[in-house]
Amino acid sequence: MPLPPRIPLTRAQIEQVVTTFYARVRRDTVIGPVFLNSLSDDAAIWRTHEAKITDFWANAILHERSYSGNPMMVHSGISAIKPEMFTRWLDLFDDTLAGELPDQIAAQWSALAHRIGRGLRMGVEMNIPQSGPPILH
Template identity: 55%
Template sequence: MPRIPPRFDITRAEIAQVVAAFYEAVRAHPGLGPVFAVHVKDWDRHEAKIVDFWANAILHERSYDRNPLAVHRDAGNVRPGMFDAWLGLFDSVLRRELRPDQAAAWSALAHRIGRSLRAGVVEKQTGADGVPILR
C-alpha cells in the first residue's frame, strides 16, 4: 500500500524540537504552566506522546492511538478560553523554531485541531440554561 505523503515538509526530529521548545515555554507560562503541572508528572514521557500525536497528524505515521478530545474534556481544569493562550504560545514557538512555510502549515493544522478541541470542551461545559461556560 502506498504511503500517504506528509501534510507538509517536516521531519520527526523537527517535530520533536518544536514539542520540546513548546513545553519548555508552557512550564514557564503563568496561566498554562499550572494547568499542565496538575496532569504531567513525567515531561519526557508526555513530550514523546505529543511527538507521536503530531507525527501521526502530519506525517501519517500511525504512532498515536489516544483520544485527545477525551483527555482535554476529562482533565477537569481545561477551559475553552485557554486554547487562545495555548495556540498563541504554540505559534510563537513555531515561528522561532521552523522555516516560515513549515510554521504556517503547522499553525493552520494546530488551529483546526484547537477549534475542534475547544468545541468539545465547550460542549461538556454548559450552564443549567444550556449556555456554554467559556471561562
C-alpha cells in the same frame, strides 16, 4: 505506498518543536499550572508526555501510526481546562513554530494546530454544565 507528509517536516523537527513548546508551557502563568497539576514537574513524566505528543503530530503530519489516544476525551476530562485557555495554548504554539521553522512551514502547521484546537475547545465547551439556554456559536 505511504502517503506524502501533509507538511514538509521531519520527525526530528516535530520533536524539537514539541520539546521547545512544552518548556515554554511549564513557564507560562496561564496554562502552565494546569499542565503541572496534571503531569507534575517530574522530568520523566514530561519526557513521556512529549514523546506521546510527538507521536500525535507525527501521525497528523507524517501519517505515521505511532500514536494511539483520544485527545478529545483527555482534554474534556480535565475540569481545570477552560475554553479560553486554547487561545493562550495556540499563541505559545504559534510563537514556538515561528522560532523553530521557516515561515511557510510554520504557517502550515499553525493552520493545522488551529483546526485541532477549535475542535478540542468545542469539546471542552460541550462538557461545561449549562444553565439556561444553550450557547450557539
